[in-house]
Amino acid sequence: MQGNTDNYSANSPSSGKKKKGKIRKVLLTVLLGSLLFTGTGFAKESLHDQYHVYEGGEYIGTVKSPEVIDHAVNDKKAKAEDAHEDLELVVGRDLSVVKEKVFGSSESADEESVKKTLDQTLAVEAKSVAVQVEGKTLFHLKDPEAFNRVIRGVKLTHVTEKELADYEAARESGEFPEPEEGQTQVTHLSLKADLQAKEVYTDPENIKTEEDALELLRSGKPAEHDYTAGEGDTPEKVAKSHGMSMEQLLELNGGMGEQETLAAGETVKVIVEEPYVEVSVTRKHREASPIAHKKVMKDDETLLKGEKKIAQAGKDGKKEMTSVTETVNGKKVSEKVLEDKVVEEPVDELILKGTKAVPGVSTGKFAWPAQGGYVSSKKGPRWGRQHNGIDIARPSGKAILASDAGTVTATGPQGGYGNRVVVDHGNGYTTLYAHLQSISVKPGQKLAQGQKLGVMGNTGRSTGVHLHFEVRKNGQLINPLTVVSQ
Ligand SMILES: [Zn+2]
Secondary structure, eight states, X not given: OTTGGGGHXXXXXXXXXXXXXXXXXXXXXXXXXXXXXXXXXXXGGGEEEEEEEEETTEEEEEESOTHHHHHHHHHHHHHHHHHOTTSOEEEOTTEEEEEEEEESOOOOOOHXXXXXXXXHHOOEEEEEEEEEETTEEEEEXXXXXXXXXXXXXXXXXXXXXXXXXXXXXHHHHTOOOOOOTTOEEEEEEEEEEOEEEEEXXXXXXXXXXXXXXXXXXXXXXXXXXXXXXXXXXXXXXXXHHTTOOHHHHHHHTTTOOSSOOOXXXXXXXXXXXXXXXXXXXXXXXXXXEEEOOOEEEEEEEEEETTOEEEEEOOBOEEEEEEEEEEEETTEEEEEEEXXXXXXXXXXXXXXXXXXEOOTTSOOXXXXXXXXXXXXXXXXXXXXXXXXXXXXXXXXXXEEEEOSSSEEEEEEEEOGXXXXXXXXXXXXXXXXXXXXXXXXXXXXXXXXXXXXXXXXXXXXXXXXXXXXXXXXEETXXXXXXXXXXXX
């Protein structure tokens, strides 16, 4: 019996060609099936089987019945399955069993100790997908479907469910419809990542949830970058703005002192998180925008002053623009306008503005009451008395004009004024025009602004042809030059 364990492969009839590490549990069944055969010619009673158990090449012990091993494996698996219901588990992948036929009684079987050892050492593993970057495992997921869902989750960080569904449908059919007005169509979606997914066995505890895996892919991996210091930067500020500790920064920049200030333009090494996955999305967008219509004013002499009339209603035009935008991880990297066209011209709004003077209704503003001329005498003290208005002389024509619209309240000669006209403007103001040669209006007549009311003359107390012009506000004389100018 002694020494048999060293050359078990030679003694084992059905495992002679196999290496110990490759013998799996499946093989165990095969071995059991072969138990019945007797090829040695010895009587059954004298022939005795025993099984040497190895785990990962290490000898565990020897048992008489392979059922002991089966039980140990099944027990351990049942326990593990309770804890990890959703995983596909394997137990004792490294287990190998070698059958040996011996003569005599089996005094070497140490079943209890084998059972105990197996219970402690049997590896419980789960089938999983290891997601790797540059050969380094980032995380494990339970199956390829979980990995696909995580990748879809990364895409959905940058496109909506609907966009993704439409995009996938378009790709399936090979036809990308033009976006409708106001709509967006994803025309390209790519995921750039140096990720490999590999099916491996791992400790069930290593398997991450899809949420955690997604979070990890979204956040990124730390990468070394050069940072150029700005005015007033210090190592502390740089560390803080990059979420690094001072120790990390100093270590990364060997020889940099903590108190040192940085010179503007100096390069410092920093750690920046680079996303593991780059999602590039191209969207085509069609948008209509209004073209504002213009307002055009046009004088109209058939309309009274102050009146307005819309002769033509305005209408905004319409412009359509198709643009293509590319984003990488949500950041816009390019935008191109494919088409920009006017689909509807705007229509101007035409407003007629009345220019016809309105008799009797004050415009609120005074106009020069003569045809040119100049102020030959101002209001104020003159020759020892008060001059109540202004004198206007040497006009280019002799017509005297109503300074504003209003109603004639008095006409005819009055003392030193000679022939005069008084006009009430209806807004607290009255005007008086004196020394007229002739008067062409009657009391009660409504006048428009600028309407002729008489001819300049030299009647009354006058020393030459001129207009004497007075303005009253609520009955009080005011200086006409404060409301009228030539
Ligand atoms: Zn005067």
